[in-house]
Amino acid sequence: MNNILQVKHLIETYKDKNQKFQALDDVSFTIDQGEILALLGPNGAGKTTTVSIIGGYLLPTSGQVILNGQDITTARKRPNIGVSFGGDLGFYRNATAKQNLQFFADLAKVPFRKQKKEIQRVLSIVELDNVANKKVGKFSKGMTQRLHIARSLLNSPSLLLLDEPTSGLDVEIAQSVQKTIKKLADSGISILLTSHTMSEVEKLAKNVVILGAGKVFFTGTVSAVLGLAAKEINQKPKNLEEAYLAIAPKLRRN
Numbered sequence: 098m099n100n101i102l103q104v105k106h107l108i109e110t111y112k113d114k115n116q117k118f119q120a121l122d123d124v125s126f127t128i129d130q131g132e133i134l135a136l137l138g139p140n141g142a143g144k145t146t147t148v149s150i151i152g153g154y155l156l157p158t159s160g161q162v163i164l165n166g167q168d169i170t171t172a173r174k175r176p177n178i179g180v181s182f183g184g185d186l187g188f189y190r191n192a193t194a195k196q197n198l199q200f201f202a203d204l205a206k207v208p209f210r211k212q213k214k215e216i217q218r219v220l221s222i223v224e225l226d227n228v229a230n231k232k233v234g235k236f237s238k239g240m241t242q243r244l245h246i247a248r249s250l251l252n253s254p255s256l257l258l259l260d261e262p263t264s265g266l267d268v269e270i271a272q273s274v275q276k277t278i279k280k281l282a283d284s285g286i287s288i289l290l291t292s293h294t295m296s297e298v299e300k301l302a303k304n305v306v307i308l309g310a311g312k313v314f315f316t317g318t319v320s321a322v323l324g325l326a327a328k329e330i331n332q333k334p335k336n337l338e339e340a341y342l343a344i345a346p347k348l349r350r351n
């Protein structure tokens with residue numbers, strides 16, 4: 098399989114006044130084309146820091162980000178990467194979905210003459226084309242989340258970074274967002290997903306990277322995580338959630 102993304106030996110040391118804090122310590126992994134890779138770990142493990150470095154929002158203290166064979170670690174623009182941090186923020190509530198996407202299409206440097214078609218394209222992928230002219234302030238959480246994904250798809254990136262895309266959504270709406278994510282991967286887009294919902298990870302991802310205290314604790318398939326956890330609890334865990342809970346104590350910062 099083709100490695101779309103290679104993350105190599107990332108170290109991130111935050112400096113606050115005179116204090117230093119090592120958020121990432123030698124984080125490496127790869128993502129293939131059309132793969133959904135889940136980045137897991139407890140609060141504070143370093144998931145958002147990793148996503149921010151790959152997305153170009155943060156420079157690593159050291160290490161490299163290689164996309165499609167090119168070193169983009171210090172590149173200021175990343176047209177091939179779409180990022181969705183989700184949440185209620187990030188859109189003009191008094192503007193329609195279409196107007197919001199026009200603003201972001203300008204930022205993403207989609208040529209003006211192609212914007213109408215591109216906005217139509219991304220809205221239809223997330224099935225919001227029928228509410229294109231509705232104000233975002235009237236959107237439900239699930240619709241807003243799908244609009245975040247639509248925004249990240251402007252300019253047809255080859256890699257999507259989705260930070261907790263279903264956080265705070267009810268089960269039914271979470272499922273429709275998960276279907277959208279699966280559909281995108283099936284179309285060949287590679288996806289890095291962070292999530293605290295293990296049933297979602299089991300549904301979407303084949304491979305996972307588990308971070309603990311800024312270090313890679315485990316990289317491999319979901320079924321290999323079950324095998325690893327079985328050694329901890331001397332029985333096969335029922336599912337990924339049970340497996341994750343079995344190894345969770347090892348992921349804490351000292």
Ligand SMILES: Nc1ncnc2c1ncn2[C@@H]1O[C@H](COP(=O)(O)OP(=O)(O)OP(=O)(O)O)[C@@H](O)[C@H]1O
Pocket residue numbers: 111112113118120138139140141142143144145146147
């Ligand atoms: N700007 C910053 N300055 C100092 N420390 C920071 C900064 N941003 C994050 N940290 C610390 O770095 C560590 C990793 O944070 P990060 O947000 O990457 O974790 P996370 O795995 O995404 O957690 P969560 O699941 O809660 O979103 C945390 O201990 C956090 O407090």
